[in-house]
Amino acid sequence: MKRWSMGIISALITLLFCGNAFATGTIKIGGLFAVTGPAAFIGDPAKKTLEMLVNDTNRKGGINGIKLETVIYDTGGDPTKAVQLATRLIKDDKVNVIVGPSTTGETMAVIPLVEKAKIPMISSAAGGKIVDPVKHWVFKTAASDHIAVQKLLNYVHSKNQKRIALLTVSDGFGTSGREQLKAYAAKQGFTVVADEVFGPKDTDMTPQLTKIRGIKPDAIIAWALNPGMSIITKEVKQLDIKVPLYMCHGAATTKYLELAGDATEGVIHPAGKMAIYDSLPKSDPQAKLLKDYYLEYKKLYGEEATTFGGYAYDAFQLIASAIKKGNTTPEQLRNGIEQAKNLPSVSGIFNMSPKDHNGLDLSSLAMVKITKGKWVMITK
Incomplete structure (x- = not known):
């Protein structure tokens, strides 16, 4: 009986130790953005937005005591390069989640890789075929075409x-x-x-x-x-x-x-x-969030915030919302993102589901x- 009790106590201590260890750990967010090339107007503001939000979050102590780390690569808008860099993020950098790529072509090229590796990816591209039909590990924040x-x-x-x-x-x-x-x-x-x-x-x-x-x-x-x-x-x-x-x-x-x-x-x-x-009524659930984002981005980078940078803002919101609910592993983050409901962000009010990995409607x-x-x- 004593041996059995000691086993339970030992297990509880182990769980407590692991929980506390992760509470001060780090979640890695990979970024695949077309910072250069023809799609730079999408990728560059997205990169800057993600870095801004992660740095701001870490300054405030992280999320539930968990710090965030970004590993970001410039794809140049090239699907082949996007696949190579996504492979590096997964195998070498061991990220928990990927934000991007910036374009539909890149995203479609990377999908088989993240599906096989079981790493959640939140694309910044608009192509509806990215999430239609639904892929288990793939989401996107730009309103589908x-x-x-x-x-x-x-x-x-x-x-x-x-x-x-x-x-x-x-x-x-x-x-x-x-x-x-x-x-x-x-x-x-x-x-x-x-x-x-x-x-x-x-x-x-x-x-x-x-x-x-x-x-x-x-x-x-x-x-x-x-x-x-x-x-x-x-x-x-x-x-x-x-x-x-x-x-x-x-x-x-x-x-x-x-x-x-x-x-x-x-x-x-x-x-x-x-x-x-700046012309939205105060009653609009996105109004304050959009204004705050615009002003913070403009102050930090000296340029106007855009819808395209907002796609990374949305991805961060979805990831942060999942982490706040105790999700930390790639699978838990995937599940948390899929369960996002009534989440206001730059691109609209997100309502994800197993059947909808974009989560936006015409009101966006x-x-x-x-x-x-x-x-x-x-x-x-």
Whole structure:
């Protein structure tokens, strides 16, 4: 009896020791961001945001006494490099969770690796196919392109613009958006009168736009990121095309405004609330969070916070929420992220589930119109 009692006592001491040891331990967060290259406008602010939040958290004592550590690599937006660096994060750095990559192509390339290694990954990319169908270890914080497509087409439909022309880039982001646009256009009774595609490195889309101009659609919908969307915007003006120009949610960046200049006047697109944070009512559950993030980021880095940096903010919120509930191992973190409910963050109110690893709905985006170089909300 004494031996049995001593065994229990010994086990309890061991558990207590281990618990206290981990309470002062560290959780490693890996980062895969396109800090350089064409997608740097997504990756660089995401990297800075994650570092800012981790440093701030550690200064305050960590989460439940647990400190956080970041190991971040620049993928340059290259899927092959992303796989190599993800391998390093998992095998050499032994991270508990990965934030990123920044683009759909990179993310799709890394998915088989994290699924096999059983490491949770929270992508910053928009492609719906990242989480549809659901992958056990993969999540994402950018609103899926099908959400942006629905939001946009609902608005176009309300304006009775039924004959639409599509102009999309042939990379992972554009291909996924094109598929969603065509699928939802068919459901909502639109007629796609032009379906033009261009390459990620193309610098002249006048042949496609000239063809579209001749067809005389009710509206043009472009689905691309910079520099493509800026080139399209300027060439639409140069060709004196008068029909409304709609952009994807990727247009919610000051870089787009800078590159396309005055040609952006009147462009309409869906956008996360970060772009219009200063005009949100105080009653909006994201209002204070967005303002605080913007001001802290601006103070630290001397530049404006963006929707794209917000994707890393969201990932951190999901990870921190899971840790606060006692989740520390990769599997526990995965489960905690999947159980996130009514979690306000930059991209929206997250409600994850086993069937939804994005956790956002149409309310995460607003429709905005660019007026005098600023975004103005025209509908929630």
